Amino acid sequence: MCGESCLTIQGMALNVTELLAGAVKTALHAAALPAPEAVAWEIPREAEHGDYATNVAMTLARPARRPPRQVAEAIVRHLPAVAAIERVEIAGPGFLNVFLAPRWCAEALREILLAGEGYGQSDLGRGRRYRIEFVSANPTGPLVIVNARAAAVGDALARILRSQGFQVACQYYVNDAGTQFQALASSMEVRLRQALGESAELPENAYPGEYLVDLAQDYLARDPAGARAALALPAGERLERLGRLAVDTMVAGQRRVLEEYGTAFDRWTYEATDVRAAGLPERAIDELRAAGFIYEAEGALWFRSTALGDDKDRVLRKSDGELTYFAVDIGFHHFGKFADVDCVIDLLGPDHHGYIPRLKAAMTALGHPEAAFDVLIVQLVTLLRDGQPVPMSKRRGEFVLMEELLEEVGRDAARFTFLTRRHDSPLEFDLAVATRQSADNPVFYVQYAHARVTSLFRTAAQQGVAVPPWREVDFGRLALPEEQTIIKGLLQYPELVAGAARAREPHRIAYYLSELAGIFHPYYKAHRILTEDRPLSLARLGLCAAVGQVLRSGLGLLGVSAPESM
């Protein structure tokens, strides 16, 4: 009876649309009308249009060869008695507007409380294994502000998917090979020589950031003999040694900042050892060849990606014998990612969107279903301070570091702010606003609502109010319209999380939480929770507890803390 995202506790379905859809399907069957695979429900803007509305009657009008309103009437006539439904109205061209029964809502609130932390979770994923790769900044410098955005999005997505019954592994890829590595190594050498007082100039493609100056000086201070010995090595070994040192230091720094941010990666994959030295690109090329997608031309090895929707064919091995970045990436994806998971999600920057078709083509050629590979673009961040852009010049090596961001606005405000936008739309991040601890900063608004709830329970305890188990409380006392609105809001939470998981859109959670806080604050302001009327007080305490519980759950999905006091 129950669908995949239907949560049943104590025999009561808490997935409202699932419940309503079941009733409508029963009615359609009884009325001998064709039943669609899915009945779509929406939450109407206008309260007069009910709590849930569906347009099935309109969509069925054509196949049933009857006017929509007649179809609607037939559905209503055959609708089984369902406790959740108070009444159904037919409106407009044929909408079915459903009004939930207050008594059922009261019981639903009890179920929410009894479900506790499990409320909002589901088995949508049925244990399907996902791998998400994100941040994966080049090991040529510290993490910057866009990396913080990608970390927020990727980590929240992982948490959301896990809550829906997916197994999720987070992966970080270290590009410690190729030309960037060479540039880093030679920059490091120059900085080291400069630290020794030698005259050395940074080459054209070098990394100019101050951090390499610091790194060279630290190295020299820590291990002067080792530093001099490294410089005395032959060119190849010298660059390898210095480059490795720089990479290790950079990665360690990136890792530390990500940990402070609350982002945990299950696997750190190194291009040089885990992918190139392991021969993954060659093995992937062999598979592509066997599948007939490889040809040679002009001294190079080509992948026929145009056969799978790309604009042009792509080189995998250059005429100088070197593998391209693309070839390495194919090996990494096919073996390093897909080896032990069912689905892969990449988070990439906007400068890589042209890269997606060829990567998808390669995965398809290697036999991965289209739906198993997803690429999300995380757009750029513009940094403002009181509305004024903060200058960032990559050329001069001046960035706003992720570390500095965390220091200035804190982890919670940073994460929440990044998650109040769709990941693929550019974001303006105003440092002053994120630091301001007031209503124009949504994270404080939501956290404050949570703190108010916990504070309320502290006060109740001080007043000697004994809170019995929720199954003994009469929630039928919650008769105020605001109370019904809050319960209905809470009822939307499981489907909202499932939707965010399906669409890979963590920002939906952030918006939901703001809205929930936005109906809770006015209620709390206008009505006393702890009154002389003890049964009413307990019912209201339960409502507040449920709000707090859902806020805590949602904030947890975003990786933002739910403080007990602020």
Added chain:
RNA sequence: GCGCCCGUAGCUCAGUUGGAUAGAGCGUCAGACUUCGAAUCUGAAGGUCGGGGGUUCGAUUCCCUCCGGGCGCACCA
């Protein structure tokens, strides 16, 4: 030139895969603390959803076109 993303209130952005009279926060203006946390609350003003066509019962949403932004078009990574 080709491809992708975007254009919604003064600002920053949502809009539930096509729904009913267009949404929030900030900002502006006018108000509310003897009571559970004023980091809060109440109210007002604010719109040709970039323009124009099309698809249909119905379009901010889908298609075409134009205008205006961003990005990508390597034997770079």
